[in-house]
Amino acid sequence: MPIQSLFGPPPPPSLFDRFKKAVTSTRDTLAAKLEEATRGKIEVDQALLDQLEVTLLAADLGITTTTELLKAVKTRASSTTAQAGDTSTQVRDILKDELLGILTRSGSGAPANPTAEPPVVLMLVGVNGVGKTTTIGKLAHQLKGNGKEVLLCAADTFRAAANEQLEVWAQRSHTEMIRQKPGADPSAVLYDALAAAKSRGVDYVIVDTAGRLHNKSNLMAELEKMKRTAGRLIPGAPHEVLLILDATTGQNGVLQAREFLQAAGVTGIVLTKLDGTAKGGVAVAIARELNLPIRYVGIGEQRDDLVPFNPKLYVDSLFE
Amino acid sequence: MFENLTEKFQRVYKNLRGEGKLTEEHINLAMGEIRTALLEADVNVKVAQDFIERVRAKALGSEVMTSLSPSQQVVKTVHDEMIALLGGQAVKLRFKSQPPSVILMAGLQGSGKTTTSAKLAYWLSRNGHRPQLVSVDVYRPAAREQLKIMAQNAGMPIFEGPPGENSPYELARLARREAIMSGRDTVIVDTAGRLHIDQQLMEEMKKLREQLEPTEILFVADAMIGQDAVNSAAEFHAKLGLTGIILTKMDGDARGGAAISIRQVTGQPLKFIGLGEKFDAFEMFHPDRVAGRILGMGDVLSLVEKAEQAMDAKKARELEKRMFAADFSLEDFREQLKQVRKMGPMDQVLGMLPQVGPLQGLSKAKVDERELTKTEAIISSMTVKERNNHQIINGSRRKRIAVGSGTSVQEVNRLLKQYVQAKRMMKTFSSGFMGRKLAKMKLEEMFQGQPQ
Ligand SMILES: Nc1nc2c(ncn2[C@@H]2O[C@H](COP(=O)(O)OP(=O)(O)OP(=O)(O)O)[C@@H](O)[C@H]2O)c(=O)[nH]1
Numbered sequence: 001m002p003i004q005s006l007f008g009p010p011p012p013p014s015l016f017d018r019f020k021k022a023v024t025s026t027r028d029t030l031a032a033k034l035e036e037a038t039r040g041k042i043e044v045d046q047a048l049l050d051q052l053e054v055t056l057l058a059a060d061l062g063i064t065t066t067t068e069l070l071k072a073v074k075t076r077a078s079s080t081t082a083q084a085g086d087t088s089t090q091v092r093d094i095l096k097d098e099l100l101g102i103l104t105r106s107g108s109g110a111p112a113n114p115t116a117e118p119p120v121v122l123m124l125v126g127v128n129g130v131g132k133t134t135t136i137g138k139l140a141h142q143l144k145g146n147g148k149e150v151l152l153c154a155a156d157t158f159r160a161a162a163n164e165q166l167e168v169w170a171q172r173s174h175t176e177m178i179r180q181k182p183g184a185d186p187s188a189v190l191y192d193a194l195a196a197a198k199s200r201g202v203d204y205v206i207v208d209t210a211g212r213l214h215n216k217s218n219l220m221a222e223l224e225k226m227k228r229t230a231g232r233l234i235p236g237a238p239h240e241v242l243l244i245l246d247a248t249t250g251q252n253g254v255l256q257a258r259e260f261l262q263a264a265g266v267t268g269i270v271l272t273k274l275d276g277t278a279k280g281g282v283a284v285a286i287a288r289e290l291n292l293p294i295r296y297v298g299i300g301e302q303r304d305d306l307v308p309f310n311p312k313l314y315v316d317s318l319f320e
Numbered sequence: 321m322f323e324n325l326t327e328k329f330q331r332v333y334k335n336l337r338g339e340g341k342l343t344e345e346h347i348n349l350a351m352g353e354i355r356t357a358l359l360e361a362d363v364n365v366k367v368a369q370d371f372i373e374r375v376r377a378k379a380l381g382s383e384v385m386t387s388l389s390p391s392q393q394v395v396k397t398v399h400d401e402m403i404a405l406l407g408g409q410a411v412k413l414r415f416k417s418q419p420p421s422v423i424l425m426a427g428l429q430g431s432g433k434t435t436t437s438a439k440l441a442y443w444l445s446r447n448g449h450r451p452q453l454v455s456v457d458v459y460r461p462a463a464r465e466q467l468k469i470m471a472q473n474a475g476m477p478i479f480e481g482p483p484g485e486n487s488p489y490e491l492a493r494l495a496r497r498e499a500i501m502s503g504r505d506t507v508i509v510d511t512a513g514r515l516h517i518d519q520q521l522m523e524e525m526k527k528l529r530e531q532l533e534p535t536e537i538l539f540v541a542d543a544m545i546g547q548d549a550v551n552s553a554a555e556f557h558a559k560l561g562l563t564g565i566i567l568t569k570m571d572g573d574a575r576g577g578a579a580i581s582i583r584q585v586t587g588q589p590l591k592f593i594g595l596g597e598k599f600d601a602f603e604m605f606h607p608d609r610v611a612g613r614i615l616g617m618g619d620v621l622s623l624v625e626k627a628e629q630a631m632d633a634k635k636a637r638e639l640e641k642r643m644f645a646a647d648f649s650l651e652d653f654r655e656q657l658k659q660v661r662k663m664g665p666m667d668q669v670l671g672m673l674p675q676v677g678p679l680q681g682l683s684k685a686k687v688d689e690r691e692l693t694k695t696e697a698i699i700s701s702m703t704v705k706e707r708n709n710h711q712i713i714n715g716s717r718r719k720r721i722a723v724g725s726g727t728s729v730q731e732v733n734r735l736l737k738q739y740v741q742a743k744r745m746m747k748t749f750s751s752g753f754m755g756r757k758l759a760k761m762k763l764e765e766m767f768q769g770q771p772q
Pocket residue numbers: 126127128129130131132133134135156159162209210211212244272273274275276297298299300301305429430460513515
């Protein structure tokens with residue numbers, strides 16, 4: 001079943017608005033700076049490029065992606081017949097197109113894994129404090145709202161009060177949760193949860209994992225083990241491994257994605273905390289480099305604060 | 321693969337090395353490289369620009385010292401400037417003459433405030449204070465429970481408040497009263513994570529400040545934070561008047577350029593760094609060390625200090641003596657391994673080693689704690705005789721050792737080979753350019769640098 005279809009028909013207008021609102025700060029800054037950078041200019045000269053570079057870098061797109069984008073702007077602008085006095089729009093359109101290209105190529109927002117039989121297993125992974133547990137609460141709430149039976153798996157057995165935190169989210173989303181004592185083997189909790197899911201016939205199992213820094217090989221190996229455990233119990237599981245990425249994260253995000261992709265087979269990204277002023281541009285860099293789709297966006301701490309990622313809306317809201 | 325800042329500077333250094341004269345072109349080349357490095361390290365783009373300009377001006381204007389090659393001089397200028405920017409010296413916490421002093425923790429969601437509160441309490445208690453914890457995070461699910469568990473783990477007192485009390489102000493007030501009654505000299509107040517643009521919650525923080533008159537308002541920031549660090553830090557500072565910064569998750573591989581950005585926009589000193597999830601993974605921030613680490617000189621001082629703390633001083637001295645003697649045995653090695661592991665997770669220990677000299681790059685190898693356990697197991701399966709003279713370990717002995725330690729003959733072979741290499745290495749070190757203490761550290765790095 002397509003993950004995205006769980007959320008029913010395309011986002012209603014209010015969702016669009018909320019998404020837009022979340023990225024408004026991003027858009028305002030970017031658009032304003034762009035406006036400023038290009039006003040009155042007729043050619044894409046070095047000064048303009050320099051200014052654009054600063055703008056893109058400040059959005060955390062990173063030097064590699066920024067350089068690529070600027071190269072494209074330069075080449076395409078020079079081969080496009082200049083519309084008199086309208087360089088600003090041209091540059092903007094080219095940038096927009098390039099960004100959209102990156103996001104589209106990575107399949108951002110698109111449904112994945114359309115054929116899995118229930119229970120569909122979703123596993124959330126990421127470094128410490130990015131929003132895994134909260135995102136699980138939000139996902140569970142949405143799935144429940146779509147009439148699905150959801151079971152939560154508290155496989156963060158390490159962090160203080162991780163069980164209690166997820167428990168609150170289980171209550172908020174009216175879902176059940178499988179847990180063990182703190183310090184238990186996460187794979188054992190996962191085993192319990194998947195066994196329970198099969199016998200109860202639930203549609204979804206969402207697995208919380210402890211935050212871990214990607215440079216800790218023993219902790220990354222633990223994820224591999226969990227993955228194997230899931231696959232043994234339910235062929236094809238976990239069907240989705242979502243990497244939770246904090247929008248405030250800088251270029252380290254690329255390293256995170258690379259390592260989690262390798263160890264846990266990440267299938268998509270959730271960009272959290274986009275309600276702040278950070279732009280989350282590193283997600284674009286990740287999409288570009290690792291071809292990982294961005295699936296959802298976190299825009300607050302409440303259960304409704306999760307919206308599907310839509311590349312077009314994202315880029316449009318940056319440039320409209 | 322991104323190069324880390326350390327490697328980048330090394331490359332700059334290498335490019336510059338061997339040049340007899342420092343030209344403007346060389347400086348520009350170095351500055352270009354440094355700019356890229358700073359950006360990859362998440363230093364804010366504007367802050368990086370400022371930094372480069374200052375260094376450039378200094379490098380151009382400075383007289384070439386006879387003791388340094390021109391290239392070394394550029395590196396030194398960058399290094400000095402970075403230390404200056406990071407604050408020069410380690411800065412202590414301030415306390416009221418009339419206790420209790422209040423320390424208010426502030427920051428974005430998930431930056432590490434709760435963990436750091438417990439760490440700080442533990443650290444203070446080890447430094448002659450009597451701290452008390454309280455959480456006024458009445459919003460995040462299980463936030464207060466989290467601090468309670470962490471406090472218990474660290475053996476620190478926590479004020480939980482009357483059941484059902486859900487006012488941050490009231491909780492803080494009662495905690496302060498409790499501290500006075502029980503003779504605590506510091507109250508550490510963990511607050512809810514909040515966005516700097518959340519007017520309501522920033523207002524709450526302001527009121528807490530007015531009510532508690534804290535001696536310290538510490539901004540807890542994630543070392544992985546990117547360009548936006550300047551916005552949140554500046555806003556927190558404008559609203560609250562921060563007095564210091566704590567950089568968490570420094571046990572990761574983020575290059576930590578945020579330290580430079582936040583320091584620059586707030587003007588406030590970095591006071592501590594977090595190095596892990598446990599309550600003792602916490603250290604004072606030393607600008608010179610962090611700058612040194614950034615620039616490829618390694619965090620040698622921190623490491624040595626840690627080693628000294630963890631090792632039984634007498635044992636360590638003996639061990640050191642023997643290590644540089646020709647008869648450094650596998651038994652000695654096992655002992656040393658044990659001591660080093662006491663210092664903390666190996667990847668963390670290795671991260672602090674310098675990135676210069678013949679061993680550069682070694683610490684990048686992934687350290688697997690399980691490999692270490694295996695190594696210990698293998699040596700433990702040897703007889704005393706074998707440990708003292710590895711040359712007698714023939715094929716059948718290897719087989720026996722492998723079985724005994726639950727490993728394979730290949731693994732035993734590998735360990736023996738590493739041992740022989742290490743012995744050779746130590747000769748180089750003891751004839752020494754880096755000092756014995758450092759050489760000792762190098763040994764562990766070598767051993768752990770090749771788990772394959
Ligand atoms: N503003 C905002 N805050 C968020 C968002 N998502 C999560 N948070 C907050 O971020 C903090 C960390 O969230 P958690 O869900 O505990 O993060 P985690 O990844 O599970 O953390 P660990 O399990 O400790 O690694 C909490 O205070 C959340 O309320 C979001 O989209 N916006």
